[in-house]
Amino acid sequence: MSRLLVCPPDYFGIEYEINPWMRRSNAVDSGQAVRQWHHLMQVLEQEVGARLERMQPIPGLPDLVFTANAGVVMGRKAVPSRFRYAERQKEEAYFEDWFRTHGYDVLTLEKGLVFEGAGDLLGFPDGWFGGYRQRSDIRAFSIISEWFTREILPLELVDSRFYHLDTCFCPLSGGELLYYPAAFDRYGRAAIAERIAPERRLAIPEDEALKFACNAVCVGKHVTLPTGCPHTEQLLDARGYRLHPVPLDEFMKSGGSAKCLTLALD
Amino acid sequence: MMQNQETVVLQGHIIDSLILAKVLDTILMLNGTFDLQDVQIGKTREEPSRARIIVQASSAKLLSEILHAIQPHGASVESERDCKLTEAPADGIFPDEFYATTHLSTQVRVRDQWVEVEGIEMDLGIRVDQARLTARTVPMGEVKRGDLIVTGREGVRVIPLQRPRDRDVFSFMESQVSAERPHGHIIGDIAKRLVQLRAGFREGKVGSKVLLAGGPAIVHAGGREALTWLIDEEFIHVLFCGNALPAHDMEVDLYGTSLGYGHVAGRVLPHGHEHHLRTINRIRAIGSIEAAVRSGVVKTGIMAACVRRGAQVVMAGTIRDDGPLPGVITDSVEAQAAMREAIPDIGLALLVASTLHAVATGNLLPATVPSVCVDVNPAVPTKLADRGSFQAVGLVMDAASFLRELARELDWKL
Numbered sequence: 001m002s003r004l005l006v007c008p009p010d011y012f013g014i015e016y017e018i019n020p021w022m023r024r025s026n027a028v029d030s031g032q033a034v035r036q037w038h039h040l041m042q043v044l045e046q047e048v049g050a051r052l053e054r055m056q057p058i059p060g061l062p063d064l065v066f067t068a069n070a071g072v073v074m075g076r077k078a079v080p081s082r083f084r085y086a087e088r089q090k091e092e093a094y095f096e097d098w099f100r101t102h103g104y105d106v107l108t109l110e111k112g113l114v115f116e117g118a119g120d121l122l123g124f125p126d127g128w129f130g131g132y133r134q135r136s137d138i139r140a141f142s143i144i145s146e147w148f149t150r151e152i153l154p155l156e157l158v159d160s161r162f163y164h165l166d167t168c169f170c171p172l173s174g175g176e177l178l179y180y181p182a183a184f185d186r187y188g189r190a191a192i193a194e195r196i197a198p199e200r201r202l203a204i205p206e207d208e209a210l211k212f213a214c215n216a217v218c219v220g221k222h223v224t225l226p227t228g229c230p231h232t233e234q235l236l237d238a239r240g241y242r243l244h245p246v247p248l249d250e251f252m253k254s255g256g257s258a259k260c261l262t263l264a265l266d
Numbered sequence: 267m268m269q270n271q272e273t274v275v276l277q278g279h280i281i282d283s284l285i286l287a288k289v290l291d292t293i294l295m296l297n298g299t300f301d302l303q304d305v306q307i308g309k310t311r312e313e314p315s316r317a318r319i320i321v322q323a324s325s326a327k328l329l330s331e332i333l334h335a336i337q338p339h340g341a342s343v344e345s346e347r348d349c350k351l352t353e354a355p356a357d358g359i360f361p362d363e364f365y366a367t368t369h370l371s372t373q374v375r376v377r378d379q380w381v382e383v384e385g386i387e388m389d390l391g392i393r394v395d396q397a398r399l400t401a402r403t404v405p406m407g408e409v410k411r412g413d414l415i416v417t418g419r420e421g422v423r424v425i426p427l428q429r430p431r432d433r434d435v436f437s438f439m440e441s442q443v444s445a446e447r448p449h450g451h452i453i454g455d456i457a458k459r460l461v462q463l464r465a466g467f468r469e470g471k472v473g474s475k476v477l478l479a480g481g482p483a484i485v486h487a488g489g490r491e492a493l494t495w496l497i498d499e500e501f502i503h504v505l506f507c508g509n510a511l512p513a514h515d516m517e518v519d520l521y522g523t524s525l526g527y528g529h530v531a532g533r534v535l536p537h538g539h540e541h542h543l544r545t546i547n548r549i550r551a552i553g554s555i556e557a558a559v560r561s562g563v564v565k566t567g568i569m570a571a572c573v574r575r576g577a578q579v580v581m582a583g584t585i586r587d588d589g590p591l592p593g594v595i596t597d598s599v600e601a602q603a604a605m606r607e608a609i610p611d612i613g614l615a616l617l618v619a620s621t622l623h624a625v626a627t628g629n630l631l632p633a634t635v636p637s638v639c640v641d642v643n644p645a646v647p648t649k650l651a652d653r654g655s656f657q658a659v660g661l662v663m664d665a666a667s668f669l670r671e672l673a674r675e676l677d678w679k680l
Contacts, residue, residue, distance in 0.1 A: 142278030153283040
């Protein structure tokens, strides 16, 4: 059974602006955010069958809800994130503490080497991809790749709206890749094409990419994604995935959606 | 010329991700060049690869822009250490393990910056001024107690000579010296250089002076008129010689002989061997070569042309010299210093018929200055051409023939 780390949105809100989506003037409807989050949890637990590990929310850390950025986990080893922006650096200690108290061997990157966890490191069982330039430093990937003995192909993120790899790149359990090609440069697109056969590359249109269709949670044949992405749903449906569209627009105000709200632990 | 380069290291899964390709493309797109030092490719998909890249640019600013552009892709400047500096223990003595220079452009790392070493010359030490961030070669005899001298090899890099851009004999030398090779095209190329350099000299361009280091065989063999013409026409601007070349040159003017051999008569004249001594004595009585020329005592020849044209003359004496002539520097360390002072502005060096002065001058020249060594003895040009420079041309031929042919190429009519 898949385990996911989540954090309730008790203190979620827009208190600063560190990506093009965030506008302090665009206030979060807290009640609605809480309702959407619980809806997502209900789908993940009851329809997808995932087991949820809930973190304790902390006042003053509105983005702790985005647990995809806690770090990256493989087996019993965890690498906690080192955030680029001071606003989120305060989260590092809480994520690291969670990994330690839950029995993980914590491997820490040197201070100043930014790496934003599973937000920028995703992949297939045989090889990973790392998004760099916007938030993570490419040099973190060569270190993590040695720790885990895994190939990590770095991909430059060239569009600031897609500031984490998980906003434009979603590996699926059947080996397909849901992605938005324009978020990468020609080198990145060529590297993706080199690793993933054409019939497995599912490119989505810009309007749905901007609704964070790629910020989806794939567990087995279940894909949980934000609502309003019919083309993406069609692509996935045709490949036999069971779809769970969930309204998450309150979290989109902060530049996050389904995948950002979870961290795969197994 | 300042070589702007920095070594960067790129590691990780840089091949299949095309990160290496992207970094190299970026360097080229920004008008830089690169030299892939070594690339270790991972043997499995999991194993990382590693590349060391030397990035080169035409200016420090451009280099910094390129480094700035490739740094986000993981190309980090290889951590390099400052050069080691040790105080000279006493005047005239280098610290042990002092770094001995080559004749190639050299840089030393001081306080995390590459500093160009000034006054490049082989077999010297390097003195560093940490406050001003400058470095300069220093001869053993000139070092002062407490000077900071580079020791060991860490933090020192020697820049290989770039192949010159001009497509002439200097640009594709195979460092071969042979008496059997035709000389015509080589002398033609030298003549072209002389024309270019004279134009630069007349415009006051730095590095446009032509140096001739020569021996008395030029006079004995009949090259005096050609050399005089080359100086008069402003093709040669600096003369290095000993006591004999000026002595015999002026002997011709005063007595019509060189070493007693009548130039017109074509035979040794009675008591002719005394002529050069009488010449030296006469000039000593006048006080200087310049005064002898200006007063009209010496009217023709190489020295007269030098005085007329204001060519710089450095005369370095030896232990067998007669006299010597006024102006000959008899302290060899002082003579070296005087020659060294004339080097920075030299754009071409002609080393003609003098083993001693050719080797001494060759040692003073940086590899970037093209040089031509002409001697009937193949050992001399061979020694000079073996200095590892693309730009050292050796010609096994008689000094007078060389100078006459060169002057004729330049439209000398005689």
